[in-house]
Amino acid sequence: xLPRWIAAAALRRALxxxxxxxxxxxxxVVDAAARDGELRVFVVAGEVSGDSLASRLMASLxxxxxxxxxxxxxxxxxxxxxxxxxxxxxEEIAIMGLWELLxxxxxxxxxxxxxxxxxxxxxxxxxxxxxSKGFSFRLLRRLKRRCNEKVQSPLHVxxxxxxxxxxxxxxxxLSKLHTFVDHMLCILPFEEExxxxxxxxxxxxxxxxxxxxxxxxxxxxxxxxKRKHQRSSEAFRLKHGLSPDATIITMLPGSRVQEVxxxxxxxxxxxxxxxxxxxxxSLVIPVAxxxxxxxxxxxxxxxxxxxxxxxxxxSLRERYDAFSASRAALCTSGTAVMELMxxxxxxxxxxxxxxxxxxxxxxxxxxxxxxxxxxxxxxPVVPExxxxxxxxxxxxxxxxxxxxxxxxxxxxxxxxxxFEEPELYxxxxxxxxxxxxxxxxxxxxxxxxxxxxxxNRRGNLFVEELGDSSLSSNVYSPSTIAALTVLxxxxxxxxxxxx
Numbered sequence: 001x002l003p004r005w006i007a008a009a010a011l012r013r014a015l016x017x018x019x020x021x022x023x024x025x026x027x028x029v030v031d032a033a034a035r036d037g038e039l040r041v042f043v044v045a046g047e048v049s050g051d052s053l054a055s056r057l058m059a060s061l062x063x064x065x066x067x068x069x070x071x072x073x074x075x076x077x078x079x080x081x082x083x084x085x086x087x088x089x090x091e092e093i094a095i096m097g098l099w100e101l102l103x104x105x106x107x108x109x110x111x112x113x114x115x116x117x118x119x120x121x122x123x124x125x126x127x128x129x130x131x132s133k134g135f136s137f138r139l140l141r142r143l144k145r146r147c148n149e150k151v152q153s154p155l156h157v158x159x160x161x162x163x164x165x166x167x168x169x170x171x172x173x174l175s176k177l178h179t180f181v182d183h184m185l186c187i188l189p190f191e192e193e194x195x196x197x198x199x200x201x202x203x204x205x206x207x208x209x210x211x212x213x214x215x216x217x218x219x220x221x222x223x224x225x226k227r228k229h230q231r232s233s234e235a236f237r238l239k240h241g242l243s244p245d246a247t248i249i250t251m252l253p254g255s256r257v258q259e260v261x262x263x264x265x266x267x268x269x270x271x272x273x274x275x276x277x278x279x280x281x282s283l284v285i286p287v288a289x290x291x292x293x294x295x296x297x298x299x300x301x302x303x304x305x306x307x308x309x310x311x312x313x314x315s316l317r318e319r320y321d322a323f324s325a326s327r328a329a330l331c332t333s334g335t336a337v338m339e340l341m342x343x344x345x346x347x348x349x350x351x352x353x354x355x356x357x358x359x360x361x362x363x364x365x366x367x368x369x370x371x372x373x374x375x376x377x378x379x380p381v382v383p384e385x386x387x388x389x390x391x392x393x394x395x396x397x398x399x400x401x402x403x404x405x406x407x408x409x410x411x412x413x414x415x416x417x418x419f420e421e422p423e424l425y426x427x428x429x430x431x432x433x434x435x436x437x438x439x440x441x442x443x444x445x446x447x448x449x450x451x452x453x454x455x456n457r458r459g460n461l462f463v464e465e466l467g468d469s470s471l472s473s474n475v476y477s478p479s480t481i482a483a484l485t486v487l488x489x490x491x492x493x494x495x496x497x498x499x
Contacts, residue, residue, distance in 0.1 A: 029125045029155050030066065030487040039065045041486075042124040042154075043073040043084065044115065044139065046093040046132030048255035048288045048313070049335045051076030053159060053208055053479075054130045058082040060483035072122045074115060077289045078314060087118050091290055093135045094256050108135065116142045124154045126486055131160040137180070144180040157486055159185040161195060161202070166375075167364050174198045183489050185482050188376075189454045203485045206455035206478030209338040209448075214477055215316050233325040240309045242325070246280040247431075249399075250322055250345070252331035253297075255288035255313070259332055260296060262352055266392055267330050268304055273396030281306060284322045286313035328399060328430045333370045337382060341373055341447055346430045346440040348383045348398050352390045361387075373447050381443045383430065400429050455481065 033039035041061060045054040055078035062069045062082070071083055076090040093111055116139060119127060127143060129136030140156050147153035158181045164170030175198040177184070184202040186192045195202035237244060249271065253263040264285075275281060283306050287297050301308040311318045323329070323343035331337060333351050340347045349371045353361070369375050371382050385394050430436060459476040462484050 028488055028490045032125045033065065033067050036067075036125070038067050039069045040122060040124045040126075041069065041071055041073075042119045042122055042127045043071055043075065043079070043130070044128070044132075044136060045073075045075045045079060045130040046090060046135050048076060048094075048290060049208075050130040050132055050160070051078045051090060051289070052314075054128070055079045055082050056208070056211055056479035057128065057130075057159065057482050057486075058084070060477070060479040061486065064480070064483050064487060072118060072124070087115060089291075091257070091292065093132065094290070111135070112138050112142060115139050116146060119143055120146060126155040126157060128157045128159060128486065130158075133158075133162045137177070141180045155486070155489065156180060156182045157185060157489075158183075159205075159482065161186045161188070161191045165191070165194065166367050168366050169364075170366075171198055174200060183485065185485060187478070188372075189450060201489075203481070203489075204454050204458065205482040205485060206458075206476075207338065207451045208335065208478060209342050210452060210455065210476075211478050212316060212320075212339065212342055213448075216320055232321065236321040236325040240284075242282050242307070242309070243280055246282045246307075247278040248282050248284055248322075248326045249274075250284045250286070250326040250329040250331075252286060252329065252336040252340075254332045254334070255290060255293065257290065257292045257296065260288070260293050263332055263350065264297065264300055266350065266352070266390065266395070268300070268306075269392035270330065270395040270399070271306055273392055274399065275306075277400070283308045284311060284326060285309070286311050286319050286322060289314040330395065330399070333384075337371045337373060338447075341440075341444045344441045344444050346437045348385060348395060348430055350385050350390050350395055352387060358387045373443060376447055376450055377443065381439060398429065399431050 043054050043058065045051045054075055058071055058079060059082055073084060074090055075084050075086050080086060093108060129140060136158060144153060161184050164174045174195065178200045181200065184195050184200055186202050186204045187207045189204050192202045192204040242248065251267045253260045253267055271281065271283060285297060285308060287294050287310050297310065301310060311322055313319065320343055323340060323345045326345055329340050329345050329347035330350060331340060331347055333349050337349055351370060367375060369384060370386065371384055373382050374380055383398050385398055455476060455478065458481055
C-alpha cells in the first residue's frame with residue numbers, strides 16, 4: 001500500500017474540492033503579526049534532529065517575516081544560536097521507547113505543565129512543535145484546552161508527521177489529531193495526502209536531507225552527475241592524522257543517551273571482530289551535541305583499542321567530510337541513514353531496544369523495514385540488523401571483508417553466524433562486495449528524486465501565489481517552505497476532507 005501512496009502523492013500536490021470538505025477557522029499568522037508589530041513563535045524540540053530542523057525553520061521565519069520575530073520554547077544548542085532561551089535543557093525530554101519512559105513520567109508531565117504556562121504568558125501567534133510526538137502532542141492538547149477556556153488559540157503546527165503508516169491502527173489515531181493540531185508539516189511525500197484524507201490539514205515541505213544538500217552546495221538534479229560531492233577525503237585524513245591506507249568506518253550510534261549507551265558498545269565490539277581484516281582500521285564517531293552523550297562517547301573512546309576520531313555531530317561539513325573518507329558506516333535508524341545516502345556511503349542499519357519495547361514493536365508494526373530508503377523503495381537496499389539479531393557477530397558478518405583477510409578461526413565464527421541467521425546475509429558484504437555497494441550508491445538517486453520532485457512543485461506554487469520573484473532562489477529549501485507554510489496558512493481557506 002505504501003508504494004501506491006507514494007505514486008499518488010507524486011501526482012497530486014493538493015486535494016481538489018470534494019464532497020464532505022469543510023473550512024476551519026482563524027486567520028493567517030503573518031497578518032496577526034503585522035497587526036502586533038512583531039511575530040511571536042513558541043517552538044519546541046525534544047531531540048537533536050528536531051533541534052536542527054527547528055533552528056533552520058527559525059532562521060527562515062526571521063528571513064521571511066515582514067516584522068521582527070521573537071522566539072520562546074524548548075530546544076538545544078542550534079536553536080539557542082538562533083535566539084532561543086530554552087525553558088530547560090532539551091535533554092530532559094529526549095526519552096525514547098515505551099518501557100524506557102516509565103521512570104520519567106512524572107518529570108515529563110511537570111515539564112509539559114511548565115511549557116504550557118510559558119506559552120500562555122508568551123502569547124504566541126504560532127506554536128510549532130518538532131517531532132517528539134509524545135511530549136509535543138500532550139503539550140498542544142493542553143494548550144488547546146487552556147486557550148478554549150480563556151483566549152483565542154494560536155496556530156498549532158506540528159513539524160514531522162508521526163509514522164502512523166508504520167503501525168496497525170495508525171490512521172485511526174491520525175484522524176484524532178485535528179482537535180489540537182491545526183496543520184501538519186510532513187517530511188515524506190505520501191504523508192500529506194494521508195493526513196488530508198483523515199481530516200488533518202497538511203503540507204509536504206521536504207525532507208531535511210534536502211536542506212543538507214543545499215547547505216553543502218550540492219546541485220539537486222535528477223541524476224547523480226548533477227549533484228557534485230565536494231568533500232575531500234584526503235583533507236579529512238590529513239586534518240585528523242589518519243594514514244592514506246587506513247580503512248575508516250564511521251559509526252553513528254544515535255543522539256539520545258539511551259540509544260548511544262546501548263548501541264556504541266555493540267558497534268565497538270563489532271570492530272573487534274574486524275580488527276585482523278585490515279592492516280589499519282580507524283573509527284570516526286560524529287558526536288551529538290548533547291552533554292551526557294559527549295561525555296559518555298569520550299570516555300568509551302579513550303578506553304578502546306582502536307584509533308577513534310571524534311568530530312562534532314552538529315557540524316554539517318565535518319560530518320560529510322568524514323563520510324567521504326569512510327569505506328562504510330554503522331548507524332542506528334533515523335536521519336543518519338538519509339545522510340549516508342546523500343553522501344553515497346554504503347552502510348548497515350542496526351537497532352536494539354529494551355526487550356519489552358521490542359515485543360510491542362513486533363506486535364504493532366505493519367511494515368517490514370525501519371530505515372527510510374527501504375521504506376520508500378519497498379526493498380531491502382540497506383541491510384538492517386535489528387533487535388535480538390543485533391549482535392557484534394552478526395554486524396561483523398554483514399560488514400565483513402574478503403575471505404583472504406580473515407584468520408581461519410574468525411572466518412569459521414562468521415560462517416557460524418551466517419548459518420544461524422542466514423536471512424541477515426542475503427544482501428552481501430558492505431565493505432568488500434562492489435555489487436552491494438553500487439546498489440546503495442545508485443539507490444541514493446532514486447530516493448532523493450522521490451523526495452525532491454514534489455518540493456519543486458510546491459516551491460513553484462508559492463512563487464506564483466505570493467507573486468514574489470525574489471523567493472525563487474531559495475524557495476525549494478524545506479525550511480523555507482516550512483516557514484512560508486507557517487506564515488501564510490489561513491485556516492479560513494483550508495478545505496479538509498472528512499471520511
